[in-house]
Amino acid sequence: MAVQIVMDRTGDTRHEFDQADSKAVTRAEERFRELTGKGFRAVALGRDGNPGKLLRKFDPQVEQTLFIPQLQGG
């Protein structure tokens, strides 16, 4: 199972999907496009807190994808 973690006001919302299920993968890809289209950054989380990898396109093999909202200066 893979999971997409979206940061939001509740802490985060998690969307799990089975990488072997093509429909679930399609939905996950749509979610990826929708969120990145809104300005979210997608990051493949590394293990043990190591820096992950910035995802430019959807990769169904990534186990944990974190979606970070667009940044703003304070």
Added chain:
Amino acid sequence: MDRVGQILRALFRRALSEYGRDAPTLIDIIIERAHGRLEPRIGVHFSNGYRTWSPLSPSDCYAFCERHGTWDLAGLRGALLREGHPIYAQMRHEHAAELIRQRRRRDELEMLRSRDGVANLLERLRRQADALDNDLIWRQREHPNAVGGEPERRRSDAGRRLWQWWTQQRDQLASSVFFLRSSTEGGSRKAQERGIQLLKQNLAPPQRQQFDRYGFFDVVGGSTGKRYRIRNGRQMNIEQLDKNGRRVCGWCFFPQGNLVAGDVMLAQKMALELYEIEALNIANRY
């Protein structure tokens, strides 16, 4: 106080501010002679291995040496240690007391921030303002004919000014409490906990340890290799450090959407590690 005493105090203050509650024990005071292009300097050594230095000129030591009647490095070091230990002990004590005071203040703010706290505060302010208002009205009813009299007119002016001042204070306090609430709170307590949990899951073990112990963690910029310190918070919580761990400047950026603190800090960590330049272009430097 001697100049050298002031330098010692500054060094102790640096160590205390660095280690907060876990203030280390003072072990040694070191004086290094000038060599090459380096000036003479004084350093303090602590039980946890932390050392901090400051330049020291002979003129800084003159009054101290004269007071202690010592004119060689070994004697100076001994005198500094004798004088430094009680100063440091006192500063540690004051620092601990200050931390307790800060904790209390934080708790009080926490209480005010809660919905009930704000409601209670406003209700109390309203009651007191009403009481003051009623008092003025009652006084006018009691002495309806004396309004034109000089003493009573002065008293009435004073009451009006007091009333204006009170209204202003009340409005300021109320707005600051609401501002505080809106600027620091993001989501419910459960959301806050989820955010911290997600953050901790994505911190490297040393970062997690650092965060648990001190409330901040260090990150290395993915593009420049610069070191940043992310403190527990949502805004103005990033410091750029130099190679000696001293603050160079602050950076302020955060993700949109009024996220909880844990999410904000995780987003800041990811941004600095993975798209540092872009994040710093967006950020404000202070």
